Amino acid sequence: MTVTAQMVKELRESTGAGMMDAKKALVETAGDMEAAVDWLRTKGLAKAAKKSGRVAAEGLIGVAVKDGRGVAIELNSETDFVAKNADFQSLVREITKVALETGDTVEVLHASHLNGKPVSEVLTDAIARIGENMTLRRMHVLDGDSIVHYVHNAAADGMGRIGVLVALKGADNGIGKQIAMHIAAAKPASLSEKDLDPAFVAREKNILTEQARESGKPDSVIEKMIVGRMAKFMEEVTLLGQKFVVNPDITVAQAARDAGVEITGFARVEVGEGIEKEKEDFAAEVAKTLGG
DSSP states (O other): OOOOOOHHHHHHHHHHOHHHHHHHHHHHHHTTTTHHHHHHHHHHHHHHHHTTTSSOEEEEEEEEEEEEEEEEEEEHHHHHHHHOOHHHHHHHHHHHHHHHHHOEEEEEEESSTTTEEEEEHHHHHHHHHOOSSSEEEEEEEEEEEEEEEEEEEEETTTTEEEEEEEEEEESSSSSSHHHHHHHHOOOBBBBBBBGGHHHHHHHHHHHHHHHHHHTTOOOHHHHHHHHHHHHHHHHHHHHSSSSEEEEEEHHHHHHHHHTTTTEEEEEEETTTOOOOOOOOOOHHHHHHHHHH
């Protein structure tokens, strides 16, 4: 029997399965819709798809470094409990290894193979096996003469709540780890002023200008106030301009120079950044479950 696009559409809508999975199920069952649903369920694919609508805002950051390249990936789960699961942590470790070897973007990583399957399929299998939605949300790649990595709140070797990569030009004598720890704590928005998003800078300048105008001072004075406040703002949000947490008397840029290295890039990745978590009280969750 010929499998039509309409059949695939109907099966996807009834099970939530992916397009290729739905098509394969129909092919395997000669177009029998009920049998195709059962096929998906036995493979765990329908179960996984139903969970895909749930918010995955917990999880772990995996980091790895090799031969002047570093990667950081974020694999999300729905609960912190699953993030502590050995199976989940093993998945983070394996995907991070694949990312280090083949990944350039998260899309490429999804299509890359792990144990003979695309990473996307490995994730689908894991969702069905572990029982929570998971999302491979993003990855960062950093290249340099020397790459240093640091994991804050480590759950296991090479993974935790916050992952940091630092690219250095010159031989690292231990300063790299200190800078990485600084980045984890200080959350710089960019390496330097020239790397900042112009819209971000303009928005901050507008806010500071309006605040200064409320003082009632002349425009000539306000202009000088803005110059000073923007300079302070740049010190606070750029890595090179920030006061070094190890020695607040100097900037991070000065600390790097004193150590004979140049910071050429960094990445700071924290679990759940930018994800809006659903908040539902326990009573509401029970009521929803009882309601079917």
